[in-house]
Amino acid sequence: MGKNSNVIKYKKPFSLNLGFILFFIIIIYVVFNIFTFFTHKDVAEYEVVQGSIASNNIYQGLAVRDETVIYADRDGYINYYVSNGSKISVLDMIYTIDSDGNIYNAMKSQEGMENGLSGDVLNELSTSISSFMTGYSSLNFNDVLIYKDDLNSDVIQAVNNTMLSQMTEEIEAATKNATFYKGYSKTPGVVLYYVDGYESYQFNSDITVDDLSGNSYTKTNLITQSQVKKDSPIYKLVNDEEWHIFIEVSSDVVELLSDTSNVKIRFCEDDYSTTASYTVNKKNGHYIMDIKLKKAMIRYAGERFIDIELVINEESGLKIPNSSITTKDFYTVPVSYFAQGGDSDSLGILVNYANDDSDSYEFVAPTIYYESEDETYYYIDSEDVSKGDMIMMPGDSSKVYEIGSEIGTLTGVYNINKGYAIFKQINIIYQNEEYAIVEQKTAYGIALYDHIALDASSLIENELIIK
Numbered sequence: 095m096g097k098n099s100n101v102i103k104y105k106k107p108f109s110l111n112l113g114f115i116l117f118f119i120i121i122i123y124v125v126f127n128i129f130t131f132f133t134h135k136d137v138a139e140y141e142v143v144q145g146s147i148a149s150n151n152i153y154q155g156l157a158v159r160d161e162t163v164i165y166a167d168r169d170g171y172i173n174y175y176v177s178n179g180s181k182i183s184v185l186d187m188i189y190t191i192d193s194d195g196n197i198y199n200a201m202k203s204q205e206g207m208e209n210g211l212s213g214d215v216l217n218e219l220s221t222s223i224s225s226f227m228t229g230y231s232s233l234n235f236n237d238v239l240i241y242k243d244d245l246n247s248d249v250i251q252a253v254n255n256t257m258l259s260q261m262t263e264e265i266e267a268a269t270k271n272a273t274f275y276k277g278y279s280k281t282p283g284v285v286l287y288y289v290d291g292y293e294s295y296q297f298n299s300d301i302t303v304d305d306l307s308g309n310s311y312t313k314t315n316l317i318t319q320s321q322v323k324k325d326s327p328i329y330k331l332v333n334d335e336e337w338h339i340f341i342e343v344s345s346d347v348v349e350l351l352s353d354t355s356n357v358k359i360r361f362c363e364d365d366y367s368t369t370a371s372y373t374v375n376k377k378n379g380h381y382i383m384d385i386k387l388k389k390a391m392i393r394y395a396g397e398r399f400i401d402i403e404l405v406i407n408e409e410s411g412l413k414i415p416n417s418s419i420t421t422k423d424f425y426t427v428p429v430s431y432f433a434q435g436g437d438s439d440s441l442g443i444l445v446n447y448a449n450d451d452s453d454s455y456e457f458v459a460p461t462i463y464y465e466s467e468d469e470t471y472y473y474i475d476s477e478d479v480s481k482g483d484m485i486m487m488p489g490d491s492s493k494v495y496e497i498g499s500e501i502g503t504l505t506g507v508y509n510i511n512k513g514y515a516i517f518k519q520i521n522i523i524y525q526n527e528e529y530a531i532v533e534q535k536t537a538y539g540i541a542l543y544d545h546i547a548l549d550a551s552s553l554i555e556n557e558l559i560i561k
Contacts, residue, residue: 137559138548139510142540145413147524147531151347151404152362155339155385156306157397161293162283163330166191166322168275171198174317174329178287179395182279182331189277189328197264197274198320283331284391287317290398293330301340303380308399332395339385339402348374348381350406358408359385362401366390409524411531412540418507419530420550422517424463424473425481426502431495432472433488441472444486445479446494455486463519463538464504473502475517508547508555509540515553518546 166172170191176182192198268274279285290313295301314327322328339359351357351372360367372385385402394400432441435457442459464473479485481498505522508515518540521533532540540546547553 137510137552139545140415140418140548142412142414142542142544142546144410144542145529145531146408146410147413147526147529148360148403148405148408151343151406153341153343153402153404154306154308155341155400155402156292156295156301156308157337157339157394157400158292158295158297158299158301159332159337159391159395160297160334161286161330161332162281163289163293163327164188164277165325166328167324168193169324170275170322171195171320172322172328173198173201174287176285178285178317179392180285181282181392182285183282184279186279187276188279188285191275191277191322192268192273193275194268194273197261197268200261200264277328279331281331281333283333284395286330286332286395287315288396289314289316289327289330292398297336297338297384297386300377301382301384302377303342303382306340306342306382311399313398332391335391336386336388337391339387339400341383341385341402343374343381343383343404345381347383347404347406357385358405360403360405361390361394362403363394366393367405407524409531411523412534412542413529413531414507414520414540414546415529415548416525416527417549417551418546419505419520419522420507420517421503421505422475422555424475424502424504425479425497426466426471426473426500427485427497428495429465429470429472431485431487435488443479444488445497446484446486461538464502466502471500471502473504507540508550508553509544510547510559511545513559515547515555515557515559517555518544 168191170193172189172191174189176186176188182188190197265274269276290311295305316327316329355371356369357372358367358369368387368389370385370387370389372383374381374383376382427443431443433443434440435442435444438459440459441462442457444455445458446455458478460474460478462472462474465471466473479497483497484494485497487493487495504519506517506519509518510516519536519538520530520540521536522530523533524531534542547559553559
């Protein structure tokens with residue numbers, strides 16, 4: 095017997111190595127993330143918003159107002175004292191003409207005295223600049239040049255008014271010598287310092303398609319002139335708040351508006367909208383619409399040709415991009431094959447999954463996505479049934495129907511709220527080239543602020559989305 099014959103080997107008990115398990119889990123996590131990084135699909139998403147779309151009916155319109163051009167009754171140097179687009183009353187002083195130039199030159203010598211303007215005038219100029227900056231868009235840079243001229247004229251007129259009050263003695267002497275003349279308004283109205291040749295047009299003028307084109311339109315700015323000749327235009331007055339916009343429309347638009355005498359219009363420049371009455375005259379095969387307005391005349395008094403939109407068939411609802419829209423095929427099953435059963439009040443069908451002649455039918459309550467307009471078919475997907483499955487009509491085992499024998503298609507989007515693509519049905523109310531308006535609270539549909547795939551063609555249903 096050996097020396098160690100009585101030694102019994104101790105079997106080491108099995109123990110979990112927590113460090114190894116933790117390391118193994120980390121490895122799996124890293125591998126999973128590497129795999130998803132190289133295989134995941136970047137999906138642009140869109141948040142469903144409330145919105146509206148109107149038919150795209152944008153036109154260039156000709157603005158016609160009751161305008162009177164005022165002409166100079168003498169030669170001389172001219173200064174203005176009323177801002178462009180201002181309302182004036184009878185006997186308001188609009189301008190002065192200095193025949194020998196003494197007063198004019200005295201005023202010119204004081205250029206740069208803007209620091210002497212009153213606080214009220216400076217506040218008005220500051221407010222004007224702030225208002226312009228708030229509404230400015232880089233897409234309309236030409237507005238800067240127009241506003242620059244308007245602002246420059248406002249400053250000049252403010253300075254002129256200040257100088258006029260400080261040169262009382264010189265002006266009185268020039269007036270006695272008949273070399274200085276003050277021009278007063280004889281009628282009330284709105285002052286404008288430009289002419290374009292359309293001042294003679296009246297509301298009842300025979301407007302033609304050529305008039306609406308504006309191809310040869312030219313506009314003369316009067317505020318920049320320092321010297322005038324007798325009988326040359328110096329300003330014009332708009333005598334009435336009523337004004338008209340003339341546009342050419344199609345026969346389809348005339349038909350759409352045939353049941354109403356009013357139309358809603360939107361000014362493309364600043365999105366201002368209003369409703370106005372209109373009439374349509376057919377001339378040489380062209381339909382000329384005359385839109386009569388009693389609002390916003392001063393707002394657009396500086397423009398002869400104005401882009402407007404006729405707001406027709408405006409629809410509101412949930413607004414989504416067309417790129418999000420897709421379609422899905424569904425099994426259509428006659429309504430007569432549905433009945434209530436099982437442990438709930440849900441509608442369901444009796445399915446023979448074996449597809450044989452046995453009486454082994456199982457009650458299944460599939461999701462009903464849609465009911466046909468004639469209420470004869472329900473639309474269900476392949477989640478609970480497959481093509482070729484046989485279903486039995488409740489109460490009549492002799493009548494069976496094969497799933498997939500008829501197919502219907504629904505329009506929808508992919509909802510990605512839960513991290514994977516879920517088809518949601520939509521009912522489109524109106525659609526243009528870029529967006530669609532869909533009904534709210536559609537069964538199995540989308541809701542406000544849902545996140546949907548921006549490009550439905552890049553996904554398949556139930557695909558995992560890594561955001």
